[in-house]
Amino acid sequence: MVDSNKDDKLDHEIAQRLDDLFGEGDATSSKSNALKADDAPVNEKKSPNQQPVDADDDEIVELEDLVANETHAESTADDHPLVELKNMVLSIDWEITDEVLSGFLAQIDALKKTYKNEKIILMFLQLLGSLGEYIKTNRGNAHPKTFKILNSAFSRLEDVVEKEDMAESEKKKLLKAEMNKYKQLRKQVAQRKTTEISRGQAKPVQKDKPDLSAPKKKKSARHPDKVSTAVEELKQFIHTAVEEENLFSDSGAAKSYETITEAVDELKKFIHTELSALRQELEMLKKSR
Amino acid sequence: MLSAYIFNMAFVNLKNKEIQVKIVYYGPGRGGKTTNLEYIYKKFRKRINTEMVTVKTHGDRTLFFDFLPFDIGVINGYDVKIQLYTVPGQVKYNATRRLVLRGVDGIVFVADAMAVRREKNILSLKNLQENLANYKKSIFKIPCVMQYNKVDLLEQGIPLLPVEVLEKDLNDQLKRPSFKASALNGTNVVMTLKKIISMTVASIKRDLK
Numbered sequence: 228m229v230d231s232n233k234d235d236k237l238d239h240e241i242a243q244r245l246d247d248l249f250g251e252g253d254a255t256s257s258k259s260n261a262l263k264a265d266d267a268p269v270n271e272k273k274s275p276n277q278q279p280v281d282a283d284d285d286e287i288v289e290l291e292d293l294v295a296n297e298t299h300a301e302s303t304a305d306d307h308p309l310v311e312l313k314n315m316v317l318s319i320d321w322e323i324t325d326e327v328l329s330g331f332l333a334q335i336d337a338l339k340k341t342y343k344n345e346k347i348i349l350m351f352l353q354l355l356g357s358l359g360e361y362i363k364t365n366r367g368n369a370h371p372k373t374f375k376i377l378n379s380a381f382s383r384l385e386d387v388v389e390k391e392d393m394a395e396s397e398k399k400k401l402l403k404a405e406m407n408k409y410k411q412l413r414k415q416v417a418q419r420k421t422t423e424i425s426r427g428q429a430k431p432v433q434k435d436k437p438d439l440s441a442p443k444k445k446k447s448a449r450h451p452d453k454v455s456t457a458v459e460e461l462k463q464f465i466h467t468a469v470e471e472e473n474l475f476s477d478s479g480a481a482k483s484y485e486t487i488t489e490a491v492d493e494l495k496k497f498i499h500t501e502l503s504a505l506r507q508e509l510e511m512l513k514k515s516r
Numbered sequence: 517m518l519s520a521y522i523f524n525m526a527f528v529n530l531k532n533k534e535i536q537v538k539i540v541y542y543g544p545g546r547g548g549k550t551t552n553l554e555y556i557y558k559k560f561r562k563r564i565n566t567e568m569v570t571v572k573t574h575g576d577r578t579l580f581f582d583f584l585p586f587d588i589g590v591i592n593g594y595d596v597k598i599q600l601y602t603v604p605g606q607v608k609y610n611a612t613r614r615l616v617l618r619g620v621d622g623i624v625f626v627a628d629a630m631a632v633r634r635e636k637n638i639l640s641l642k643n644l645q646e647n648l649a650n651y652k653k654s655i656f657k658i659p660c661v662m663q664y665n666k667v668d669l670l671e672q673g674i675p676l677l678p679v680e681v682l683e684k685d686l687n688d689q690l691k692r693p694s695f696k697a698s699a700l701n702g703t704n705v706v707m708t709l710k711k712i713i714s715m716t717v718a719s720i721k722r723d724l725k
Contacts, residue, residue, distance in 0.1 A: 244591060
């Protein structure tokens with residue numbers, strides 16, 4: 228009985244202290260924002276005891292038993308054409324796996340067919356597809372802003388698809404805003420690559436004797452595969468840029484030309500730097516022998 | 517004579533009569549764990565007189581963890597210090613999650629009430645169980661509160677999981693106190709916090725007996 232009284236006293240003491248600290252009386256900033264959600268736990272009746280459920284030490288219940296059957300996830304797909312794509316966008320946010328990215332790109336392709344006559348939606352899909360390809364190639368090393376842009380571009384696409392009464396000019400405005408973000412990202416990605424490459428070049432030449440005991444293959448950071456992947460990325464960027472310019476520009480041809488020139492210059496510069504780095508590595512290899 | 521013990525649970529300094537209670541907000545990525553802490557920090561920073569440490573990279577994602585320490589004063593003769601942590605929700609950061617769980621005393625499982633996140637919630641709870649087991653702790657024994665976050669999204673027409681479904685999916689076996697919440701608006705953020713603190717302190721007291 229004494230113990231029980233002590234426990235009650237402790238509970239009361241804790242509750243009192245927490246009320247003092249976290250009472251929402253004066254600190255509440257926007258009660259109006261709060262939902263009418265109940266303050267009581269949703270399962271109070273079910274679990275009136277605040278103490279953890281007792282279980283034996285060896286009671287590491289099978290994982291399958293812990294949660295209800297997960298295969299019963301109901302489809303919320305309705306008939307909305309973007310629901311699957313939305314799932315994929317949310318999944319990319321959660322984790323970057325081959326499965327998720329392939330699903331994402333497959334959805335993009337499917338939607339491109341559905342909206343083949345809707346140029347603005349097609350452009351949004353093109354943009355999302357480019358971002359997807361870029362993430363697929365670079366995974367966790369993708370530029371941090373990519374995920375933000377992916378989310379924001381998808382939200383705008385949802386607006387465009389869902390709000391059927393939206394004026395064409397408004398749709399274009401939304402697309403242009405996203406394209407600008409994309410362009411900005413493209414520049415930042417190119418800059419980052421250039422910086423990484425120049426950092427690589429600045430690496431001090433290894434003067435230690437090379438280990439000849441094992442004829443190991445040198446793992447080059449500038450593997451030809453990486454070069455071709457990077458070139459593919461740039462091609463993708465160029466493609467989207469050209470499409471974009473065609474859509475927005477009154478004098479589309481002139482602007483497209485400008486974009487292509489800019490992109491080709493970027494590409495040349497990139498390939499040039501890559502080749503220089505390769506030459507330098509070859510020199511290093513020759514010297515080491 | 518040893519004056520400080522690291523029990524299976526909390527860090528207790530008998531000499532200084534101090535108890536450190538570690539509470540971890542766990543759950544799937546983008547579920548609102550950081551938002552919970554941010555709400556508490558923004559709203560009560562003057563009262564709890566502390567600083568929140570957040571390590572963010574990759575956009576706004578929590579790469580390592582958030583940390584919010586505060587003192588709730590002397591209870592039952594012990595100075596009780598609370599440390600709130602979040603873990604990175606993304607699957608790939610499991611090593612960090614496991615590290616943050618070391619020495620955990622109480623868990624707030626922040627589930628995402630969005631219908632599309634149903635499976636992620638389940639996977640995250642399983643992951644929690646596995647990671648706790650790594651420290652020889654049972655999810656059935658550790659103080660834990662379930663929070664079903666983002667209920668405000670219903671107003672925007674976003675499909676949410678009914679509470680019954682969330683309960684069945686996540687709390688059928690555990691039978692822990694659970695709250696519908698909106699970390700963004702602050703709904704039930706404090707209730708969740710109060711609940712987990714009182715449950716955890718009570719549990720530590722039982723362990724000290």
